Amino acid sequence: MKKILLAVLTLFSTTLFAQDDLLKQLQSQTPAKREPVIATFKGFKIINIETNETTPKGNLDFRVGHLFGNIFPESGGGLKNFYGLDASADIRIGFHYGITPWLTAGIAHIKRNQTFEGIAKLKLLQQKTNGGSPLSIALFGEVTYTVKDPKDYPLEGLEKMPHRLGYCTQLILARKFGSRFSLVVAPTWVHHNIVSPSDSNDVFSIGGGFRLKVTRSSAIVADYFYNISPTNLENHYSPLGIGWEIETGGHVFTIMYTNSIGLAEADFIPNTQDSWKKGGVKLSFSISRMFKLGE
Secondary structure, eight states, rough: OHHHHHHHHHHHHHHHOOOOHHHHHHHHHHOOOOOOOOOOOOOOOOSBOOOSSOOOOOEEEEEEEEEEEEGGGGTTTTTTTTTTOOOEEEEEEEEEEEEETTTTEEEEEETTTTEEEEEEEEEEEBBBBBBSOOOOOEEEEEEEEEEGGGSSSTTTTTTTTGGGGGEEEEEEEEEEOOOOOEEEEEEEEHHHHHOOSOOOOOEHHHHEEEEEETTTTTTEEEEEEOOOOOSSTTTTOOOOOEEEEETTTTEEEEEEEOOOOOOOOOHHHHHHOOTTTTTOEEEEHHHEEEEEOOO
């Protein structure tokens, strides 16, 4: 009887091990599923550069951006304007709506030059795991229209509507490296229908930025634009920004420092004339609040 029981147990254990080995072999031969990489960035913008993220379908994203004045005395700041806090270089109030999971459209009003802005962002490709696409790719477009009185604006010819228009187009290439670090590169084209006689209507630039997660709900962010096209502006500088991003439930709050002259891409990319080295640094913040309007 003992011999029969021992034989049965041996056969049973051998069968279990054989099934386990067969299961492991089948799993090793089954290709891993390619999953989309989500939340490459928490915000739709790092500081000055757009990310690949779009507003979820049926959601309205209300955004407020504020750019204060220069902080340091050598650039017009100091105690007289409480280190830029009593001054306002620019304010942007915008609404961005998710038409589909891959298409966002938005409108905004921008204080500088009394500008109205329309934007659209289209996801072209999503990064995926296990041998899928190594990048997320998106296309961003911006149209600006200034309503400022031509008498108060340095350019002649603004009495004609087409001359008040500016455009920006960006091809956004983004990648998430693990759970803590994300990188974006954005070749950019800016066009203005009218510029000063010594300047160019078209400016080509390349932007780059990153997000480094520090804690569960916060990260260090930074970005930079380099103009490939020569500019005839005196004392032109490339926009550089660094900041701290905080996620609090439905809000994404970013506090940052930048030398950018404004908040519209078609404006600050070709027109920034403040330098970090010369104290032309401004405190800035942005806050985003999402509202679900439909499925």
